[in-house]
Amino acid sequence: MTTSFCFGQSKADQIIWYLSEGHKVGLFNGNVLVAENGKIVAEAAVGYANAAKKDTLTSAYRFHIGSIAKEFDAVGIMMLAEQGKLKLSDKVSRFFRNLPAWANKISIKNLLQYTSGLPEVKYGSVHGDADNWKDLKILKALDFEPGTRYAYNNNNTFLRRMIIEKITGKSFNDFVQHNMLNKAGIKNGIVDPTEKDPLIARSFDNNLKQDGLEVPISGWTCLTARDFYKWARSISHFRLISSGSTKEILTPFKEGNQCGLGGGVIAGDTVKEHIHDGMAMHYQALEYVENENGINRVIIILSNQRQGNVYKIAEAIYHILDGKPYQKLRE
Template structure:
């Protein structure tokens, strides 16, 4: 009997498979400021899953063991995998200029598909470009920074991919194509449009046909503009100032098109495990393209490089972990795997977000503790971008 069917501490203990160190860790993460945490670990000691905190403010029920969560930038790994499948079929050229697929935007002819997936295009990030001097320039209202209330007021607005790309291209490029690295959600909106152009189908249709269906990822959704999230799920919250007063609202439902293919998908810790294990286990891509995906490109972040839709993390003991994470407003997902897919860590976290990103330090610490425990034997783990 799979341990995934057991949802209580008592059942885990009865099975003799509970991991007190992991349970204590997620409880301490909740104490640091999160409303809820769900953790799933697959390793040589079998599978362990547990949750701590509450599913809803004011309630007593814990987050559902396999609840749905907005996975943020983990979406990029799914999208990059889909692009590389099309590369394998000869429908997309990895080093082909993007302008050939999307001539309507007047893109710099030097920008290739690889640069989109690798974040080396230099294209402005519509959710906020962070410059070396600390200055942040926003393209649209976002739930962090100085535009919190404006995002709340517009949280059910629909942004179309073309609109986001046009906005981004109206701003100066961060650098010349291929000369630097900068995390930009715009890259993946462009990747979505390339997918749709060459297949003649929507991203959601292609994702279902090529990845979600074959892997049986029934808990994973490409929502496009829908504000809904399937049950069961923990709730996400947002705190902001309105007319001099602090308000806290439930923002679990919102239109995710503001981040589009940069981070709009919904999944579960079980589905994320299945996906990242299958990807690294060679089930989704030919060997040579999986190697391309995991070829590290320098990011300027210590021990943290980026491939094509994945982070390539070097641990202090010299090991390698393939990962992505994703944070959206009030919720986040973590996804880590050994290069062979045999050991994985997936997690879902919820909290009360605010414009100041007050949870940021606790978020980094939580990730570091979880990954250290499972992969690094307590050694340090660097931060990653979370949007």
């Protein structure tokens, strides 16, 4: 069914109605922010903050953003490169001499482009950073020669974060808070929340089974929709790193591959497109930035009851902004 819901409603009203209707049929629970040309067009908090349905979501709730949190270590690496504290050609062995010989082959650029040859984290047995270090120290061989193939996995992310800690002498959490969140004007961001932290949207499945907050490796930044918007603008306006550094972590190994910032296009000093999605447990998030034909749009979608439809939601919102017909979320 295609809907054109106008009847005098503003774009904000249409977007909120669309999301609310999706919630009624069990296809959306979460927070959304939509901005156009630097102004917030719509902000919505739809549904519940936990499986018990005791707490209604508000804009103050923070969400896990899944793989989008990898942007923080990618940007952190480029910040240190700009300061002359590392080179992208540096090998992992420069920072960690107690790793096997394969560390002599893997460059930081390989880690940023997921071309290191490292295997995935062993999620069944890894329950913290110490466990993952043990696995890396006994790893005998890589899956392929670094720089020859692409394999998206979190051991690349883990080593990026550990390199930041090694160089700065700070925990990754402290580095993110002081060197990125504060500079971006983000006051509510949190890394690796625990049960004691307030205003954390808890993820749950369609049977209302709630997930825990434990993660195999550390370093996962959680944001409100408004703070996520500030982060997206900091990237596209080069407030933390230069346009050249931004291009470095927007340029994949091959077309269609992910890189440090997910995916996108940069032309000169303009980020034409920046798209990144992430999942963790039953969280799902989407960061959609487009700068075309004199119009800049940012769509932030944060869900704590993942339905696999964030791109469909973004498409409908985009059509609403353009005054075009769009499809309702349907069972």
